[in-house]
Amino acid sequence: MILTPRDGGPVVLTGAPQSIALPDGTSLATLLYKAATEGPAPTIVTCPGGMGTGMFEIIEWAAARLCAAGFHVLSMNYRGGLPSHDHEDISLAYDWLAGQSFIDAERIGLFGVSRGGNAALRAAAADHRFKAIATFGTVSDFLQQAFGTAAFAPARHRLITGWLGDPVTGRAFYESIQAIDQVQNIVQPLLLLHGEHDMHAPVEQSIMVRDKVLAAGNADVTLELFPVLGHFGEVVPSGFAYDHLASRFIHFFREKLA
Structure with a gap:
């Protein structure tokens, strides 16, 4: 029997793999x-x-x-x-x-x-x-996440800033990737x-x-x-x-x- 998340088992992917070309010659899976x-x-x-x-x-x-x-x-x-x-x-x-x-x-x-x-x-x-x-x-809003978690959830703050970088020195990067802007x-x-x-x-x-x-x-x-x-x-x-x-x-x- 295939278990689903509702049953507490693993997720089973049901789509078929399809590659899409990227401009640099590589591809998306x-x-x-x-x-x-x-x-x-x-x-x-x-x-x-x-x-x-x-x-x-x-x-x-x-x-x-x-x-x-x-x-x-x-x-x-x-x-x-x-x-x-x-x-x-x-x-x-x-x-x-x-x-x-x-x-x-x-x-x-x-x-x-x-x-x-x-x-x-x-x-x-x-x-x-x-x-x-x-x-x-x-x-x-990644900036809100980065600043908001600093005191509320320090471990998550470290996770976000470890991924996206320092939100102060890297503010321009955050603004370029967050949908709210x-x-x-x-x-x-x-x-x-x-x-x-x-x-x-x-x-x-x-x-x-x-x-x-x-x-x-x-x-x-x-x-x-x-x-x-x-x-x-x-x-x-x-x-x-x-x-x-x-x-x-x-x-x-x-x-x-x-």
Whole structure:
């Protein structure tokens, strides 16, 4: 029997490996999930979190459910450990998808979690070919994380600054990679999902995104907060809310990519 996270077992990846070429001659390792549909169908690019090059396991729950709902899915990886080029990698994924006969290039959306939410927001701001964006537990302001954890969670502060560097001397770098400084350019429909028990990316990270996108004139923004829900979709004190979360963004994508 294959165990799932709900059963307390390992995550089983169900997508098929697919390489996407990078400009320098190397390639991105992605996972492709083809829905059981006839003719070109809408597609979602799923963007995982993780401090390395991303972790497919983090977003398998969403990719598998989107595929079962009739969407083709491409699950991302990133070219480097730092998030400098995450948004560019996502745009390259669009280029590849648009060339596939089973893809409807006018109906491609983005879903991201944690670092992947940040990546999805940055990609949406820079590349308006993506038609709808949804995120869960987005880390949108790395500076807030770095400074905020210094006293509250010193170990996490060391983890973040060990990854991204000193937020004082490296402030310009932080500002270049964090979505909160770019989301004013998002014109697409946007759904922000966030757990109120998220101790990795506090709910303010999505609240600030909503407020900034609205202030820039995009009124098609929805923020939904979930009580007793953590960063990885875990429900306090036990279980996961994957089905509940998926019902929200699947409905959103069906409406916006119709």
